[in-house]
Amino acid sequence: MKRLRTDQKGKQHTDASFARNILKGFLFELLIGMLLLLAFAIYIYRSNDPDAVLIPCTFISLYLTAFIGGFATARINKNGSAICGGITGILTLLLLGAIFPFIPTLSASPYSSSANTLLHFAILPLSLAGALLAGRVSERKSLRRKHKIKNKNYGGLK
Secondary structure, three states: OOOEEEOOOOOEEEHHHHHHHHHHHHHHHHHHHHHHHHHHHHHHHHOOOHHHHHHHHHHHHHHHHHHHHHHHHHHHHOOOHHHHHHHHHHHHHHHHHHHHHHOHHHHOOOOOHHHHHHHHHOHHHHHHHHHHHHHHHHHHHHHHHHHHHHHHHOOOOO
16 A cells, blocks of 8 residues: 655655655756766866866765755655755765775775765765755745735735
8 A cells, every 4th residue: 555645735645756756856966967077077178287176076066966966856856855855865875885896096085085985975965955955945935926825815905
């Protein structure tokens, strides 16, 4: 039996649609990540000293991807933004953990292993921040809609 959840608008959703929406958001995050990596790769290629900007650009693209992915997942799901951001961040960390051992150049970092681990685990709070921002934006939009409807009911007279 599928468990039903009710969102803010009174629509009922199953847990399968929740997982599907998180997967859609995660796939969108991967697409954005590939586009950001391509843009930064072009920037690094054209820079005077590629070695000096390689690692900072990698982390910037990773952090932007996590933030945008958390935001997109929360916007697609429309409720449970903190849960969406957390799951998206965990999925990103798991994907990096699965890819990391197979690419030897990724392990060559000027940072210590503990600093490198902390830098990678910063993905989770950034994904959560993006999701919470998406929840906040949707709350503001719904408040504006309610305010417009309320003002229309009075016919513009106060």
